[in-house]
Ligand SMILES: Nc1ncnc2c1ncn2[C@@H]1O[C@H](COP(=O)(O)OP(=O)(O)OP(=O)(O)O)[C@@H](O)[C@H]1O
């Protein structure tokens with residue numbers, strides 16, 4: 315098979331960071347080619363040099379035999395390269411078809427032929443076996459469908475290579491399955507795919523070959539059918555990882571939080587107790603009300619009925635500041651919108667939640683040395699890849715931004731931590747570190763409410779698991795009842811009474 319893309323000696327330098335270090339490898343025409351590597355390894359940077367979003371300091375990109383040293387976004391599009399970034403570039407107030415043709419509509423004269431546009435959009439959808447009303451506003455689409463609109467944008471042009479940077483991170487399970495079908499049909503039509511993901515299982519399902527990057531360098535390319543998860547991880551992290559979860563070291567203590575018939579924000583009658591030193595997991599399908607439940611507890615949204623008890627005292631949570639002052643912290647699911655202040659430094663983000671508590675000198679000024687030390691402590695703990703704590707968060711890689719959000723909340727020393735999808739976008743090695751950290755926190759007497767869509771993670775870390783379905787609580791499982799199938803059954807709304815699943819306490 316001939317190569318469609320050859321990357322030769324590409325180097326990209328940022329202040330204090332060698333993001334790409336003389337990277338060379340090739341992509342074959344018609345293959346699905348995975349790229350993996352730890353957070354900050356240089357995957358997204360490499361993609362951006364191919365799409366012309368940034369220009370490298372040196373190197374050549376050869377596409378279909380033609381050499382390019384300075385690709386621009388325009389040129390890259392023209393020669394047939396399409397990209398799906400993790401943050402979509404759609405205009406919510408426009409229709410599906412208008413978004414598909416945004417910026418590249420070539421109709422007759424100056425008027426837009428909406429009929430033709432809609433038809434072309436429908437045709438493109440047919441090519442990959444999906445059906446969305448082209449006149450529907452993007453505003454009302456699910457994340458999965460928004461992504462399809464992005465894919466369509468490439469398809470209505472003569473696209474030859476589509477690059478996807480962590481496409482499944484925001485998707486539900488069924489949306490992921492649909493995307494995989496689309497990828498396979500694109501492949502059948504001879505379109506080449508570059509696929510980046512931290513979910514290694516996906517690579518085995520989809521790719522023909524996988525390239526591993528580490529610290530800005532090209533490490534190796536392997537035939538997927540001839541490698542194993544273990545081998546990939548070893549190339550990625552440079553060592554072997556154990557796949558076991560850290561075990562509990564201290565006993566579970568007294569009750570710290572209890573909710574009784576908690577309702578509002580789309581959930582009703584939630585009942586559970588959280589104990590000192592406990593990790594209480596929450597499982598369920600997307601939209602089952604896990605995040606919504608946490609928003610009630612954290613004071614983002616006011617409950618309509620029910621009670622919340624903190625250390626046996628009934629409380630009313632007025633707002634999130636109130637929650638923090640009562641010792642509850644939340645690591646939100648959506649780091650871009652609610653998590654980090656992207657245009658501020660790592661240090662600033664790290665201190666903002668604990669200035670008054672930990673970082674004041676004489677009660678009035680910020681102790682800058684303490685601030686730097688604290689920030690360095692967390693950069694080290696979470697292995698944030700950065701030249702210094704003065705780096706702007708926006709300049710960090712996706713996974714490292716996520717770590718900053720986690721650090722920011724951890725630094726508040728809240729007694730109760732709510733983790734909502736803490737490891738999304740985080741590489742396998744860093745996940746292990748995060749698990750160790752969570753385990754350590756509870757060993758030191760903190761308590762954790764953990765939401766995760768990764769079944770292995772909830773089962774591996776939790777002491778008990780609450781399962782929700784459409785805003786209702788289906789049951790609370792004790793650790794000896796943990797079972798993937800049982801959880802999925804409950805999560806899909808099927809009552810399992812004969813197993814004696816408890817639903818309170
Ligand atoms: N605009 C920028 N300014 C400074 N440094 C940057 C900038 N963009 C990226 N970097 C650095 O370049 C390195 C590679 O980042 P990149 O985003 O390519 O990583 P990645 O492999 O995509 O990681 P992730 O899995 O976390 O998304 C990181 O150390 C990152 O901090």
Ligand SMILES: [Mg+2]
Nearest residue numbers: 357358711712
């Ligand atoms: Mg990235």
